[in-house]
Amino acid sequence: MTDIDRPRPLTTVLGPVRAPLALAVLLQALASAAGVGVLIAMVQIGDRLLSPAAPGRVWPIALAGMAAALTAVLLSTAANVVTHLTDSALQLRLRRALADRLSRVPLTWYAQRGSGQVKKVVHDDVQAMHYLVAHTVLDVTTVVVAPLVAVAYLASVAWWLALVCLLPLAVGLGLFRWAMAGAGPKMAAYGQAAREINSAAVEFVDGIAVLKTFGQAGVAHRRFRQAAEAFSDFFARWAAGTTGVTTASQLVVTAPVVLLIVLSVGVPAAVAGQLAPSALVAFVLLAPAVAAPAAGIGSRVQAIRTGLGAAAEVAALIDHEDGQAGAGSGRPDGTSIRFTGVGFSYDGTHRVLDDLDLELHPGTVTALVGPSGAGKSTVARLIAGLHRPTAGQVSIGGVAVQELDPAALHRTIGFVLQDVILLRASVAKNIALARPDADHAEIEAAARAAYIHDRIVAEPAGYDAVVGVDVSFSGGEAQRISIARALLADPPVLVLDEATAYADPHAEAAIQRALSALAAGRTLLVIAHRLASVRAADQILVLDQGRVVEQGRHHELLALDGRYARMWQAQETRRPTPASLAQESA
Structure with a gap:
């Protein structure tokens, strides 16, 4: 235009x-x-x-x-x-x-x-x-x-x-x-100055606890003062x-x-x-x-x-041309997911993903592993339509994500992030976020499947407890509520980005059993740091520097004695033994 x-x-x-x-x-x-x-x-x-x-x-x-x-x-x-x-x-x-x-x-x-x-x-x-x-x-x-x-x-x-x-x-x-x-031009400069002082104020308020902890409160105060001046x-x-x-x-x-x-x-x-x-x-x-x-x-x-x-x-x-994926009218034919020559950059210069090719078959569990910064979470966000690839194409059911109808895209994909955001609403409404019409029995069933039901009913108000007012959840508990939310939505494609990151080993095993049952007939992508949690996956993709460097099942990748095998060996060395777990429980 x-x-x-x-x-x-x-x-x-x-x-x-x-x-x-x-x-x-x-x-x-x-x-x-x-x-x-x-x-x-x-x-x-x-x-x-x-x-x-x-x-x-x-x-x-x-x-x-x-x-x-x-x-x-x-x-x-x-x-x-x-x-x-x-x-x-x-x-x-x-x-x-x-x-x-x-x-x-x-x-x-x-x-x-x-x-x-x-x-x-x-x-x-x-x-x-x-x-x-x-x-x-x-x-x-x-x-x-x-x-x-x-x-x-x-x-x-x-x-x-x-x-x-x-x-x-x-x-x-x-x-x-x-x-x-x-x-x-002066109004543009005025707007920029106002935006800067707003950003400085929000940064100062949101980060004051961390900044004080590290003795850096003066830095944020100085930034706000400079913006105000x-x-x-x-x-x-x-x-x-x-x-x-x-x-x-x-x-x-x-x-x-x-x-x-x-x-x-x-x-x-x-x-x-x-x-x-x-x-x-x-x-x-x-x-x-x-x-x-x-x-x-x-x-x-x-x-x-x-x-x-x-x-x-x-x-x-x-009037902003958002370039957001999921802005078309297409509907996916199936739940297969394919990346074809996909590249992506956040800043326009450094490529997080580079000519990435991969395919997720319906009804299978695909695990995405690799070092921090390899691009794993970026892959998940591209599938969910939160970003648009700067090169190549991401398709679901044979239709490019950006050509999908937004409602169809949201019905197709369930997404569980590392950092869970819970609304200031009842626990039931938080779980039923994607399905507001769900009845109490369905909400409770999803919570049980995510192994969070007992924690919820321990509160006097139970499922009616308001998050942030009547009850506060730990990181692991919030993550299980997020999983219950995805289970209730019942999407054909489920993306779990470090979904068990805050779970202890016992809860993690239970959640993995629930997720394995959920995966039947669905396309499931699990992004994990703990390799033990994904060794039963149908395929494991090892991502490094924006590319798939190894691919196969757990035993196949161990036999390659490559990057995955070294990661596995390193984690097994640090893995707690039954004796240490018993001592920790005591």
């Missing part, structure tokens, strides 16, 4: 709420016209009271003026209600759109930004757009409509003096435009360069300045008999209405700038 084709930020963000905003603009336009109508009624009343040549009843005009005032208040209130309701609905819509987008961007996108930057867009930037939607739309409408109505009436009184009334408005808007000139310096420089212009744009449209200009021209004309006194009164009352609305916008320049910058950030994320 070219820059010409790419939609503008406000078009992307405000597009869904055009209709209610158009209604608000119409209501505010009528309110602004009615507000000027009140002043016109006052002029007419003054004209009839002060001019013997134009006697007449003033009560009808007074009543019309009061009706106009009431109409202006009611319509303006209605317009404000519409814009605020629209703003609330838009914030909800945008956060849903952002959540949908964030669920589909690859993990590398998060790694490049950090939680602070994500929080800024999803919360801070959406909130910062409030002024644009709820107020600026109405302010701009008033700035356009009120001067037009006032000038139209004044032109019927003395067109040449009406032109003079436009002078402060023209100067004020010109100065305002000058103040906003070049705001695009950089943000303050940038904002001060920006404000210093525009404060004078912004102040002048507000001052030139204030009532005293406007009246000074009008009276400096109108009074000599009235003295010379070129302008009737009643006409001069009309200009005294209405001239401020021509320019005064612009003062409201001038005083809110920074809020407008911030809102425009926030809209650009939100639109950029919504």
Whole structure:
């Protein structure tokens, strides 16, 4: 998509709420016209009271003026209600759109930004757009409509003096435009500075315990202080360069300045008999209405700038071409998994996987082993569609992962990671995450199969205990809940990334029995560090530096006396004996 084709930020963000905003603009336009109508009624009343040549009843005009005032208040209130309701609905819509987008961007996108930057867009930037939607739309409408109505009436009184009334408005808007000139690049820099301070704050709070443990709290504090100082310096420089212009744009449209200009021209004309006194009164009352609305916008320049910058950030994320796998409409034909010439890099330079070829057959257990950094977890994430290969293709059931329908992909694959995230919800809801409609019996059966049932019912609230409130689980217990979650989802493809990393030897053996039974008729990939846990696998792939260097069954790889055999021998040497286990239990 070219820059010409790419939609503008406000078009992307405000597009869904055009209709209610158009209604608000119409209501505010009528309110602004009615507000000027009140002043016109006052002029007419003054004209009839002060001019013997134009006697007449003033009560009808007074009543019309009061009706106009009431109409202006009611319509303006209605317009404000519409814009605020629209703003609330838009914030909800945008956060849903952002959540949908964030669920589909690859993990590398998060790694490049950090939680602070994500929080800024999803919360801070959406909130910062409030002024644009709820107020600026109405302010701009008033700035356009009120001067037009006032000038139209004044032109019927003395067109040449009406032109003079436009002078402060023209100067004020010109100065305002000058103040906003070049705001695009500056807003980008403002957004970057805000993202950095958000990231530094999140890093400081999240890592303070670890940093204090190692005596490094001062490092995080220094980073946060530097980010805060950089943000303050940038904002001060920006404000210093525009404060004078912004102040002048507000001052030139204030009532005293406007009246000074009008009276400096109108009074000599009235003295010379070129302008009737009643006409001069009309200009005294209405001239401020021509320019005064612009003062409201001038005083809110920074809020407008911030809102425009926030809209650009939100639109950029919504329009982001995520490159996420699982964005098509295809459905897998079977559960075989094939890697063909797959390469992958997190940073675009260092390849974690390099021309990788492998195949996982349906109904078999494949173990992936190798040293740390060999690319094992990357393989798992490519299968799950969390990353997209930079070269080659990953296919499930003969369909490339990126061409699969997202729902079909999620139904096909169950995924158990090393680091388990449990939600602040009941234990039952955590297990039923992939199947919210599962009944209690199904949830309990999955927990029993994962050997976590006894731990759950040991809590007074049992399966209704809220994680993080009523109960806390150890790493191994959380991992078994994650396995129960995958068992309940009952996917045809199951990927276990160090799924037994936190289990003790006794629990690990029990979990392996449950997983072996689950593997029947499924494609199972087990990424393991403990080779003893995968020696019964149908095939074992030894990964090193992004390539499969050995492949076969356990006894075949031992017979090769290669890398796998050396890894096995090293682990067997460190493996606890029954005597040591008994001593440890005692």
